[in-house]
Amino acid sequence: xxxxxxxxxxxxxxxxxxxxxxxxxxxxLAAHLDALGPADASPLARVPGTHxxxxxxLDDVVYEGGRQRRDALKASRLLFTSNFDGPLDVYLEALRxxxxxxxxxVWSHCAGYPGRADAPAFAAYFRxxxxxxxxxxxxxxxxxxxxxxxxxxxxxxxxxxAMAAQGLEPAELxxxxxxxxxx
Amino acid sequence: MANVEGxxxxxTVVTPVRHGGRFLLAIVFWVGRHVTSTLVKLHQLSFIxxxxxxxxxxxxxxGKGERLGHTYLFFExxxxxxxxxxxxxxxxxxxxxxxxxWGTSYGFPGPIPVEPFKAYIRQNEFVANHYWSAxxxxxxxxxxxxxxxxxxxxxxxxxxxxxxxxAFATAYRALLTDVQRDL
Numbered sequence: 001x002x003x004x005x006x007x008x009x010x011x012x013x014x015x016x017x018x019x020x021x022x023x024x025x026x027x028x029l030a031a032h033l034d035a036l037g038p039a040d041a042s043p044l045a046r047v048p049g050t051h052x053x054x055x056x057x058l059d060d061v062v063y064e065g066g067r068q069r070r071d072a073l074k075a076s077r078l079l080f081t082s083n084f085d086g087p088l089d090v091y092l093e094a095l096r097x098x099x100x101x102x103x104x105x106v107w108s109h110c111a112g113y114p115g116r117a118d119a120p121a122f123a124a125y126f127r128x129x130x131x132x133x134x135x136x137x138x139x140x141x142x143x144x145x146x147x148x149x150x151x152x153x154x155x156x157x158x159x160x161x162a163m164a165a166q167g168l169e170p171a172e173l174x175x176x177x178x179x180x181x182x183x
Numbered sequence: 184m185a186n187v188e189g190x191x192x193x194x195t196v197v198t199p200v201r202h203g204g205r206f207l208l209a210i211v212f213w214v215g216r217h218v219t220s221t222l223v224k225l226h227q228l229s230f231i232x233x234x235x236x237x238x239x240x241x242x243x244x245x246g247k248g249e250r251l252g253h254t255y256l257f258f259e260x261x262x263x264x265x266x267x268x269x270x271x272x273x274x275x276x277x278x279x280x281x282x283x284x285w286g287t288s289y290g291f292p293g294p295i296p297v298e299p300f301k302a303y304i305r306q307n308e309f310v311a312n313h314y315w316s317a318x319x320x321x322x323x324x325x326x327x328x329x330x331x332x333x334x335x336x337x338x339x340x341x342x343x344x345x346x347x348x349x350a351f352a353t354a355y356r357a358l359l360t361d362v363q364r365d366l
Contacts, residue, residue, distance in 0.1 A: 006216065012233070014233070014235045016235065016237050016257065016259075017243070018239075018242060018243045019243065019245075020242075020243075020244050020245075020249075030312055033312035033313045034185075034312055034313070036313045038185065038188065039188070039189070039319065042313065042315045044313075044315035045315065045317075050315065050317060051232065051233065051261075051316070051317050051318075052191065052193075052232060052233055052261040052314075052315065052316050052317070053314075053315045054193050054195070054259070054311040054312075054313065054314045054315070055311065055312050055313045056195050056309050056310070056311045056312055057309070057312055058197065058309055061197060061199065061251065061255060062197065062198070062199070062306060062307050063199075064198075064199060064288075064289040064290035064306075065290070066289065066290065067289070068199055068253065068289040068290070069252040069253070070252075071199065071251040071252045071253060072251075073242060073249065073251070074244075074249055075244070075249075077242060077243075079195070079309075081235075081259055083232070083233040083261065111244070111245065112245045125245075128243070128245050129243040129244075129245060130243070131237045131239060131243065131257065132237060133235045133236065133237050134208070134212040134215075134235075134236045134237055134238050135212045135215040135216060135221070135235065135236045136233075136234075136235045137222055137225045137231065137233065137234045137235065138232075138233050139225075139226060139229075139231055139232055139233070139323050139326070139327065140232075140323075140326055140327055140330060143326070143330060145317045145318075147330075148317070148318055148321070148326055148329075149317070149318060150333070151326070151329035151330050151332070151333040152318060152321050152325065152326065152329045154329065154332060154333045154336060155325070155328065155329035155332045155333070155365070155366070158332060158336060158362070158366070159366055162359055162366070169348075170348035170349050170351060170352035171348040173348070173351065173352050173355060174346075174348045174351040174352070174355075177351075177355065181336065181340060183340050183344065
């Protein structure tokens with residue numbers, strides 16, 4: 001599908017999913033999401049290839065006043081967005097298998113969620129609630145999570161090496177460099 | 184509530200679009216996708232990891248979608264630095280583009296002066312219930328620097344492998360000079 005390209009930048013993919021929250025479930029879902037662990041304790045830490053992701057409850061649209069007609073959503077929406085290493089079908093399967101119980105604990109508050117046991121239905125649910133990006137910007141869309149982390153580690157090692165290697169004789173410098181950065 | 188994860192900050196904004204505005208948006212985003220200057224400008228801002236816009240004509244509901252009285256514009260960004268610095272930079276560096284995009288939304292006061300612009304974004308912002316970053320300690324600039332360093336190191340290891348210690352030391356110093364701004 002041609003427009004699918006709009007979700008891509010390099011190998012990076014922008015996924016935007018909005019699912020209707022079941023009536024009377026907004027508070028419970030908010031409490032659940034707010035209580036998820038930060039950093040590596042986040043369930044999203046288990047989904048490979050995720051650079052940045054978020055869950056946001058959209059209780060209703062904002063009314064600006066003035067000439068805007070007042071709108072109201074029939075159901076609040078759960079927004080899930082992710083910036084990840086494509087392709088989408090592999091990622092949706094990773095959400096299902098790696099989030100596991102956490103996927104059910106979140107999306108079972110949403111209308112029509114089929115549960116994680118049925119893989120095709122799980123993927124279809126996300127695709128049926130997906131919004132296409134109109135414009136997607138990625139500062140380093142050519143780099144996977146693993147590449148970013150490896151490069152950052154290399155940079156840190158070079159900084160540490162350069163500090164430690166000041167004033168070394170050439171032969172010692174060469175030996176230590178080759179030990180620190182083996183080919 | 185969690186808009187911050189390490190050095191990364193999330194912003195999520197949904198604004199109502201004026202009648203007829205979606206046609207302008209279609210043009211603005213077409214230009215954004217096909218004329219690289221918009222994305223180049225975002226690169227120059229140098230603290231945005233990933234950002235996206237989406238036009239919501241129907242809020243996904245698993246069927247045809249829920250249509251409200253207006254089209255809505257969705258924006259998310261993942262950036263390093265504070266919220267205030269981010270909006271300041273948008274206002275100072277890319278005011279015309281901000282006007283092109285949010286000028287179609289009800290209530291948009293314009294990107295300059297910055298205080299009403301900030302108030303507008305605050306009013307239309309949704310705070311994330313859960314936010315995840317794979318590398319919360321790294322800024323966009325550090326990641327792009329690390330990519331250059333990794334490439335320079337790879338090249339250096341290849342061409343320095345068979346040098347004698349004196350020539351190695353000279354080449355090593357040249358490497359540090361080359362990558363100095365990325366350290």
